[in-house]
Amino acid sequence: MPPFRSRYVAAVLLALSLVWAGCGNDDDTAEPAGVEETATAEPAGANQTAPSDAAEPDSSPAPVPTAVPDRPQRIVSLSPMATEILFAIGAGDQVVAVDEFSNYPPEAPLTDLSGWDPNVEAVLSYEPDLVVMVNDANDLKAGLAAVDVPVMLSPAPAEFASGYAAIIDLGYAVGRLDEALELVRQLETEIGAALAAAPEAPVRVYHELDDQYYSVSSGGFIGAVYAALGAINIADEADADGFGYPQLTEEYIVAADPELIVITDLVGYTAADVAARPGWGDVAAVRNGNIVMVNADTASRWGPRLPRFIGEVADALQAVAEPDS
Incomplete structure (x- = not known):
């Protein structure tokens, strides 16, 4: 890194x-x-x-x-x-x-x-x-x-x-x-408008902070966004103490089979790089091309630009839940 x-x-x-x-x-x-x-x-x-x-x-x-x-x-x-x-x-x-x-x-x-x-x-x-x-x-x-x-x-x-x-x-x-x-x-x-765009069907999501597999659980405000959107956050089970930002493993992520993977524009790699990771080919998000990149600042700061992040995630969740819409 x-x-x-x-x-x-x-x-x-x-x-x-x-x-x-x-x-x-x-x-x-x-x-x-x-x-x-x-x-x-x-x-x-x-x-x-x-x-x-x-x-x-x-x-x-x-x-x-x-x-x-x-x-x-x-x-x-x-x-x-x-x-x-x-x-x-x-x-x-x-x-x-x-x-x-x-x-x-x-x-x-x-x-x-x-x-x-x-x-x-x-x-x-x-x-x-x-x-x-x-x-x-x-x-x-x-x-x-x-x-x-x-x-x-x-x-x-x-x-x-x-x-x-x-x-x-x-x-x-x-x-x-x-x-x-x-x-x-x-x-x-x-x-409120961004949350209203969330799909009714829950989607398994993995938010990746870096290449060491740090993620966000519902214990922090980024995770609170996913919770409000009705998503199933795969990091929650790995964050028993509610810290909010657990470090996962490749094995855990693959086994959890996220349907949507979210990375930021500061990680230094692309969605294609994530998809090319050995053993990730059968992950639903990889298989169906549902890896999205968001702005790191809007995704990590509470403030006036937060609705942009929520809207982007809501759209991505909707695309996963209703791929033909």
Whole structure:
């Protein structure tokens, strides 16, 4: 595996799985996304005007002892998911720097900052008045709190409700609550339409993250998409602890006989390469040509482009279930 792709896959796996680090926390707080006193209004995740699915997140990291301005003007985002959401809710002009993987939208101020191995001095060089990150890597939160820089933890959601709440919490923290609520309503509509395109007959699916056979189970939000589409995720039985991203084996995959195989455009190989693997010729997805490639970013980030991924998967499932339609 090329070094960059290996690092990217590691970063994606880390970012997507870190939501479980916060689950089951007994110190849940009503404050949005781990930021204390972000504004005078009620926390967005609990706002009664939010859609019904946008309930409080399942768990919230402990708050930090600093206050966020009503509308911070020098935001540093160390989360590709947060970066996309910030620009989608109109806060792009408040963002002064984003991490090395925040490659969308194109106007995002890309830097070499690392979201999974952050450096306090490097982050502070951008003079932030708010830092958004997936988790407290390298004790960054404490280092920034020591100089009164607020930190917002915005972990990857495990399912739709906490994903909507994450958007609202982020909008609340940056003074864009109305815009965040509107984005949630838009996503609910678009995702609902995409889910409606799913076939009635369940389809066995295997989502491959890399050539080491890491996959996604229903324990993570990518797997939650397949579950919502009524698919049978072959990785579920291999993920007894609910981690969300189990590593499978070739033997397991072939025996599970997936009818649809999904790979991303960052794996470094093609559908034809998958089909040519020794022993895979009798797998239903290979035999019937049902191996599809999706955009790695839209398939790994909760945010405004998620409906594209859901729509692509729904279409692929429909093609498997009704090949002659």
